[in-house]
Amino acid sequence: MSELPIIAIVVLAGFAAFAMLARRPKASPPSAAARLAANAAPAARPDAAGIGALPDHGGASAASAASAACLRLAFGVVHGDETLSGKHLRVLRSVAAALEQSVQERDYFPRRPLQLPKLLKTLNDSEATRRELAQLIAEDPALTSAVLQGANSPAYRVAPTPVENIDGAVLLLGTEGLRGLLATTILQPVFQVPRGYFDNFAAITWERAERSSAAAGKCTELVGSDAFVAQILALLKMLAHIVIFRLTMEKYREQPDTLPHAGVFIAAIELHRARMARLIASSWKLSPASLAALAEQESGLPPAQMGALGRITRVCSLSGALATLAAHGAQSHAEALALLQGQGLEHASALMLWQASSGLRQAH
Numbered sequence: 001m002s003e004l005p006i007i008a009i010v011v012l013a014g015f016a017a018f019a020m021l022a023r024r025p026k027a028s029p030p031s032a033a034a035r036l037a038a039n040a041a042p043a044a045r046p047d048a049a050g051i052g053a054l055p056d057h058g059g060a061s062a063a064s065a066a067s068a069a070c071l072r073l074a075f076g077v078v079h080g081d082e083t084l085s086g087k088h089l090r091v092l093r094s095v096a097a098a099l100e101q102s103v104q105e106r107d108y109f110p111r112r113p114l115q116l117p118k119l120l121k122t123l124n125d126s127e128a129t130r131r132e133l134a135q136l137i138a139e140d141p142a143l144t145s146a147v148l149q150g151a152n153s154p155a156y157r158v159a160p161t162p163v164e165n166i167d168g169a170v171l172l173l174g175t176e177g178l179r180g181l182l183a184t185t186i187l188q189p190v191f192q193v194p195r196g197y198f199d200n201f202a203a204i205t206w207e208r209a210e211r212s213s214a215a216a217g218k219c220t221e222l223v224g225s226d227a228f229v230a231q232i233l234a235l236l237k238m239l240a241h242i243v244i245f246r247l248t249m250e251k252y253r254e255q256p257d258t259l260p261h262a263g264v265f266i267a268a269i270e271l272h273r274a275r276m277a278r279l280i281a282s283s284w285k286l287s288p289a290s291l292a293a294l295a296e297q298e299s300g301l302p303p304a305q306m307g308a309l310g311r312i313t314r315v316c317s318l319s320g321a322l323a324t325l326a327a328h329g330a331q332s333h334a335e336a337l338a339l340l341q342g343q344g345l346e347h348a349s350a351l352m353l354w355q356a357s358s359g360l361r362q363a364h
Helices: 007-010 032-038 058-075 084-103 115-121 129-136 141-151 165-190 201-217 226-253 260-284 288-296 309-327 331-340 347-358
Strands: none
Touching: 007 201, 032 331, 058 201, 058 260, 084 226, 084 260, 115 129, 129 141, 129 165, 129 201, 201 226, 201 309, 201 347, 226 260, 226 288, 226 331, 260 309, 288 309, 309 347, 331 347
């Protein structure tokens, strides 16, 4: 079974600029590190792949705490759990009522570019030639530029002379390198929104998605081909945040005399992200295994009772969240690594995921 992470990313490709109403100052959660460290649990006995059953309580608590801290960081608040009432509570309830319909709305889910199915098929076809892939990339100037820049980056360049043609770049990057590079090229510009209300939400959400996906990409060494599926699911979870944000903003537009409240957005995301991720996966006809992994997390099933894909998705999402907090000074590297080991990871596996998610540069 193989699902490319680009599938999940494409649904974001037409993501329009958020409606901006006012501006709020940035504020990092001051107690995130201490709160997350307090949730660390003893490591479970790992299996042969390096990942064992996650702790029933400590694992879920660490993931929830890290996610909550990231949301506070994204919305620029210290506390995100204020009691809601009046029109704010009405907005929250209207978001819940509109979840099912939202996955059908093009305001939230732009149409997939016409060329993309062919690109996905070519990337997933073991019989496709390098020249076929190069020709397909060459049809899109943005992809061409990104592939050449990637091939000439310090991470891939192996010769003193630069790579100047797509065929050579494709050979140098390889299929796996291309997948990640194309994903970034398609998704990252979408998150560059105008300054205004909740300035940091788009950038922090993209950064967290990128870091979670990077960790999931490393899971090939742990769970084989399912690592690509884990990347999809990690990205879908962040896509759910974006859809819920847009939906909540739309509901506030229906209350023109009420300014958007960060607590409503945070509550809506925390309450509905798991369900929204599953709705997205179902809408895009992802595999039964993917739907099952998301359903496990939606149902609140203890991590120790999840299947391998569900556990991997959780731990990679946690790694991405912790790395995002660390990049913004709200989590120490040592504490983050200890929390990952507390998810049932061997030290080497935890270190591998942490290096993948924390090694990315901080998003702008």
